[in-house]
Amino acid sequence: TTTTTVKPPPVTLQQSPIINLDRGDPSVFEPYWRKNGGKCTITISGHDSLSYFSDPNSVCWYMEPELQEAIRRVHRVVGNAETEGCHVVAGTGSTVLFQAALYALSTSSSVAAEPMKVVCAAPYYSQYKEQVELLQSRLYEWGGDAETFDGSAAPFIEVVTSPNNPDGSLREAAVANKTGNGKLIHDLAYYWPNYTPITRPADYDIMLFTLTKCTGHAGSRIGWALVKDVEVAKKMTTFMQITTIGVSKDSQLRAAKILGVVAEDCEQHAAGAFGYAGNDADKTFFGESRKLMAERWEKLREAVKDKKDVFTLPKYPKRYCNFSGRYFQPAPAFGWLECKKGCDASALMKAHNVLTRGGETFGVSSRYTRISMISREEEFERFIERISGIQCVDEEDE
Amino acid sequence: TTTTTVKPPPVTLQQSPIINLDRGDPSVFEPYWRKNGGKCTITISGHDSLSYFSDPNSVCWYMEPELQEAIRRVHRVVGNAETEGCHVVAGTGSTVLFQAALYALSTSSSVAAEPMKVVCAAPYYSQYKEQVELLQSRLYEWGGDAETFDGSAAPFIEVVTSPNNPDGSLREAAVANKTGNGKLIHDLAYYWPNYTPITRPADYDIMLFTLTKCTGHAGSRIGWALVKDVEVAKKMTTFMQITTIGVSKDSQLRAAKILGVVAEDCEQHAAGAFGYAGNDADKTFFGESRKLMAERWEKLREAVKDKKDVFTLPKYPKRYCNFSGRYFQPAPAFGWLECKKGCDASALMKAHNVLTRGGETFGVSSRYTRISMISREEEFERFIERISGIQCVDEEDE
Known part of the structure; x- marks a missing residue:
């Protein structure tokens, strides 16, 4: 050979x-951003954002209302996700929201006594496994490649990354939809028109996004989850409360500003907004x-x-x-x-x-x-x- | 009765x-801060802080050098902690650094196969238990009141909160120092002169601090750990990398500014700085x-x-x-x-x-x-x- x-x-x-x-x-x-970032400049005074709380009556009590508004607006104008009927949960990047979702899904009342398997079709984002295994949780454990996983035995969690990291492919659930035992987390970090054609608004139970891959502001560590089930959204918020007591407000306000500017820009130029197929986008x-x-x-x-x-x-x-x-x-x-x-x-x-x-x-x-x-x-x-x-x-x- | x-x-x-x-x-x-916060105002442009990285060659690669500098300076001028020989690890508040420390201490080579018990003398901060139990880790588990804990059997972790939350008492390790089996985490969130007399610079293996209780900027979610052992500091950084890929740079830069202003203020007024017992402080x-x-x-x-x-x-x-x-x-x-x-x-x-x-x-x-x-x-x-x-x-x- x-x-x-x-x-x-x-x-x-x-x-x-x-x-x-x-x-x-x-x-x-x-x-x-060097060329066009002027409109995104923010100023934070010494007395701003002293409190832990942003919106005490909201499910995600530490989330700034401006950020939530900007997120819904940018999805609406880009057309990459259906936000209607979704709760928005903010995270320090989307990484931690993946963990929050694992916590929420693996502690819901209907789960088994065994740790829930977490699977993803290979090639899968290398960090999922690391995150799942980090603390050797009894709630969940890494189950490897979804393609070779038997989903008929017990409840499990499937992560669907689309476009996929690392290989850029567009994906649907490999196993969860077939067996009915699976709960889904959709990681849509790259479902933005800078990387891939937006063919339809994504509409799933839990969808993860991050400012890092959307606009490139990795240093701000802002991510968000669109979550349909209010109980799941509440549990994800509880996870965020216990692990970090919320998310930097300074970065939330910055992200709100940046996403607002991006959305406004799109509203002014994008084809969809004017109903003709121009290329102003x-x-x-x-x-x-x-x-x-x-x-x-x-x-x-x-x-x-x-x-x-x-x-x-x-x-x-x-x-x-x-x-x-x-x-x-x-x-x-x-x-x-x-x-x-x-x-x-x-x-x-x-x-x-x-x-x-x-x-x-x-x-x-x-x-x-x-x-x-x-x-x-x-x-x-x-x-x-x-x-x-x-x-x-x-x-x-x- | x-x-x-x-x-x-x-x-x-x-x-x-x-x-x-x-x-x-x-x-x-x-x-x-409404009255005196003018000097703390920061401006962030659209092109700032795009990268995940701040100081790639440092142990805590996501930490802004200005923040590290400001932290060392404020401890020096206040005299509440010895930073010489310590590594500084930044966190989204100090809450997450407590979890990072648990991870670091419970995965070091010398630990037993059983989950390490985490103990704290009662009354103890209610969140420790919640954090320890959240993911039902096999690495560590809640061991309750340190005063009634038998520390002779196996390695364990003792948290020492001083001044204590909830009761304000000044504390030393209840059990860890006696048996030699204990590893210590000192939560010094309230060891600042707004709450308690600073009697000496604290000098422990792992010391946790947070901007929240120091200056009141809870919304920025900035905490830090002073860590003597470089291997522990590296593991804590790994924890932060896997769970959140670092800490908001916007808030790090804001915290650096605020702590810098506070430290400068102290340098100008504090008794210690001039070597006389005036009350300019x-x-x-x-x-x-x-x-x-x-x-x-x-x-x-x-x-x-x-x-x-x-x-x-x-x-x-x-x-x-x-x-x-x-x-x-x-x-x-x-x-x-x-x-x-x-x-x-x-x-x-x-x-x-x-x-x-x-x-x-x-x-x-x-x-x-x-x-x-x-x-x-x-x-x-x-x-x-x-x-x-x-x-x-x-x-x-x-």
């Missing part, structure tokens, strides 16, 4: 600076970001085409985006690179001083690796240059 | 508005706050004195405060009221539309209840008035 291995790169490359594309740090949007934050992402993907596909004996990338069909009023191909936040000869793709990258996240972390083969497409411009450009020097050779050839 | 009961209050009182003194919402400091934020708290306590003691057949309050000895350069009596953030006849103190309060937190929540008798002393002025004043109408009668008398 032919075993493939990683060929050491030339000495010059070994000494080249490290390009870190492991994390999904959304610096790609920084130039946009290109001028919005999402339109500009989509162009940027599309350009990066074009460069990546070009670079990978030149190395077509080494790598392959997933193909995504064009779809009609209701928000943009045009057909386009998804341009996900991550590139999901497969090494054609089956060698360890992340090790291959690492040998060339490119840090990526290997397939095994996502529950699949090491022949895959995930590459951030949302890094700073110079890092991305340097990465594209570096691809040309990467090769993976059969040992037999040596 | 004489059983005591709660006498229904007159109809007029039943209809009086609810005074909520259950939560420790630090609104008491709002007037100070009275003009600082801590000095003004101390006066405010002392006035409230005087009013409370006065009101309770009039009801001395019903209630009693703990007595705190005067001590010399190195920061203020004067002797004073502690004026804790909570009043710990005991019903002399042994009736349910929180029910008694509730019958008079005053919401407080009953002793059973803190692991002791229901004859005790905790009353927030840091509410808004008008709520506090209304409460003081209402005390005069409260009585607890023996059933035999009726």
Whole structure:
């Protein structure tokens, strides 16, 4: 049999600076905000936001009403989620809301005495497993790949990430809907028109979103959940109350401002708002970001085409985006690179001083690796240059 | 035997508005910040803080260097904690850092296979138990009152809260130091000169602090841990990474600004800074706050004195405060009221539309209840008035 291995790169490359594309740090949007961020500036005085409370009579008592309003507005104008009849729960990013949802779903009255299995179709976001296993809870435990999971035995939780992290695919529940035993969490962090065509408003029981991937403001750590069942929303709020007594109000008010500006921008320009299929949506934050992402993907596909004996990338069909009023191909936040000869793709990258996240972390083969497409411009450009020097050779050839 | 009961209050009182003194919402400091908060104003632009990262080469990579600097400075000038040789880990409040510390201590290599018991001398802060039990972890479990705990059997964690919440007492470890099996977490949220004389710099393995109780900015959700062991600090950071991918940068920068202003104020006025025992420290934020708290306590003691057949309050000895350069009596953030006849103190309060937190929540008798002393002025004043109408009668008398 032919075993493939990683060929050491030339000495010059070994000494080249490290390009870190492991994390999904959304610096790609920084130039946009440098140019257009003026309207988003906020000022916080010394006497603002002293209290824990924001809206004591609301289910999510620590959530600023302005933020809730801005969230509903941006979903309405983008058309990516149905908020009618949903409760909104704020989180320190959406990460913690995933944990809040696990808590809420695994402590509802109808659950079994055994820890509930949490599953997700592979390749799955590497952090779900880490979060589920962190405290060795008796409430829930990691159940691995949803595709190979038997959902008929006991209640379980399935996470559906769409578009998927790492591979950008659009997904529906793999197992939960079939058996009736499953409870669903939809992680829709990337369901925004900067990454993917908005084909319809998502309408699920628990939907998670985050400012990080929507506008790029990762440092503010603001996420939100749209939750249909009020009891689930209450339990998620209880989780937030016990673990962190709420979420930074400073960041909530900032997020409200940013989302408000983005929504207003969309209302002024987007096709949907005027009922014609113009392309004014290109001028919005999402339109500009989509162009940027599309350009990066074009460069990546070009670079990978030149190395077509080494790598392959997933193909995504064009779809009609209701928000943009045009057909386009998804341009996900991550590139999901497969090494054609089956060698360890992340090790291959690492040998060339490119840090990526290997397939095994996502529950699949090491022949895959995930590459951030949302890094700073110079890092991305340097990465594209570096691809040309990467090769993976059969040992037999040596 | 004489059983005591709660006498229904007159109809007029039943209809009086609810005074909520259950939560420790630090609104008491709002007037100070309204008057003096100008220097603390911050402005955040649309392009600020986009990244997850703040200081990638530091142990706590998501922590803003300005915040770390301000924290060390304020401890230096107040003299309430030794920061030399400590790592600083930031949290969304100190609540989550308590959980991060539990994770760090219960997953270190030397721990047993059994869940580690977490104990605290009663009366203990009601939230510790809730936090420990929330996810039914296999790493740790609630062990109750440290005073009755046998620490000789297995490794355990003792939380030491000083000044204590709810009763304001100054504390040292009850059991951990005796057996050598215990690991310590010191919750020093209230060890600031607004509440208690600063007798020496605290110097423990893990010390928790929070902006909420220091300056009153609860809404910003900023806490910090001073941690001696770098491995513990790393694990706590890992916990923060997995659960929330860091802490709001907007609030970190705001906290840095506020603590910087407070520290500068102290440097200019405090006795310690000039090496003489003047009382210029009275003009600082801590000095003004101390006066405010002392006035409230005087009013409370006065009101309770009039009801001395019903209630009693703990007595705190005067001590010399190195920061203020004067002797004073502690004026804790909570009043710990005991019903002399042994009736349910929180029910008694509730019958008079005053919401407080009953002793059973803190692991002791229901004859005790905790009353927030840091509410808004008008709520506090209304409460003081209402005390005069409260009585607890023996059933035999009726």
